[in-house]
Amino acid sequence: MRSRAREALLRFYDAHARALPFRGAGDPYAIWLSEIMAQQTRIETLIPYFERFIARFPTIASLAEAEEDEVLSLWSGLGYYRRARLLHECAKVIVRDYGGEMPRDAAARLALPGIGRYTAGAIGSIAFGFEEPIVDGNVTRVLARLYGWDEPVGSAALEKKLWAEAAALVVGERPGDLNQAMMELGATICTPRAPQCERCPLSADCAAFIGGEPELLPTPRKRSKPRKEPLFLLLAVDPAGEKLLLKKSEGALFGGLFMPPHGIETGDTEGDRDRALEPFGLRSDEAPVKLGELRHILSHIAYEVSVYRIEIEHESEYARGFDELDSLGLSRLTSKALALL
CATH class of the missing domain: 3.90.79.10 (Nucleoside Triphosphate Pyrophosphohydrolase)
Known part of the structure; x- marks a missing residue:
């Protein structure tokens, strides 16, 4: 099933990938910036912010040289401002320690401020073509439904399954496109509510679809009210x-x-x-x-x-x-x- 899923995901991506300003060039900086902006933010919302930000700071070096006030000004409206401060801090570290170039080594990327396992994997696979997995909310939804995993989101048991399966799926040609295909599928077809299962390339093997209640998965985490x-x-x-x-x-x-x-x-x-x-x-x-x-x-x-x-x-x-x-x-x-x- 894994090989079928992989082939189906890449076909889907080739046919239906959205044209986004940070796709296609393979620029590690643009990919890093877009992934940080995408945390807690819809793609449609972040695009104008991304375009303004990259126009003002076209390189990691230019971002590192900026004043924090200007960075926060361009971020204003996106919220979660700690992301912007860590982005700025990380740019300074990259300039200081790596000559302004995003490190290719996965361990080095993971050691940078504000870069966790997901962001490191996105940069590694999409920019450098490395077989590095990613797991975000979209990937979680796609895989939990595909395999019928009902452990709560954020639980250690589900996280272990997700990262293991994502690591297995990414092995092979076009790892960056494979990762983006899962994110794209989760964002556009395998949505939290009213998923378009009739259009999904994985529906024939999908445990949640076959079970008739895809919206029940993944099992949400318990949240306390603010x-x-x-x-x-x-x-x-x-x-x-x-x-x-x-x-x-x-x-x-x-x-x-x-x-x-x-x-x-x-x-x-x-x-x-x-x-x-x-x-x-x-x-x-x-x-x-x-x-x-x-x-x-x-x-x-x-x-x-x-x-x-x-x-x-x-x-x-x-x-x-x-x-x-x-x-x-x-x-x-x-x-x-x-x-x-």
Whole structure:
């Protein structure tokens, strides 16, 4: 069955692979960048980000030389900003230790910041043609359904089966295309809901399809609900409406991104205002005007955000012109709040 599956996957890829800007050239940098961007992000969403990023930083060396603020600015909107910081850090290591070229050795790739087994395998197979396996969400779904594996996603038992089978499948010609074929099949045909089994090249051997309930596999992992947390966010503008207070956050959640004054909402609006302005070295007696409410959900926190505006006279080092915002690394939450002004 494995040889049939391999042949069917490559035929499918030849006939139906999407034209994506990072495919075809075999550029290790482009493949690495696209795989990092694709984590937690749909391909359709990342394409314009990829194109802007690669236009500004066409080489690993140019990325390594960049300021973190510019890297985060180009990443702004993709979320999960730790990916961008690790990408930047990794580029510096590659320039320092490997002359700006992605290492061909698998162990060396795995030792780089932000590169795990999946990303290392994607670079090795797609860019270098090595028989290195990959397992992501799409591959997990394809293989779990094909073989009828019902262990929960993320469990050690399922991970062991997935990597063993992926390693066996990738042996042979065109390992990079084989890996991309599984990802493509999972993204376009073998989808989480309403899979198009009638179009699937593996349906004749697929245990989940034969069993009649493909959507039941893979068995989802148990997830805890994100905790709710009230957040007070203050848009402090100057009287001319030209500048806004923004400060680079040092916290774990928004670290490295520019945020307006903010803090946990207590219900004491004036007290919340004073606590939010304190890190900026400013005070105000003006009553904040509520602009609206937002929900901002991260993997483990659901922020219930109250957005306020005040007008404040200030000559602060943290005052940023509205015409500067596109060049700053803003959090997605900040962008959503600014839309209420």
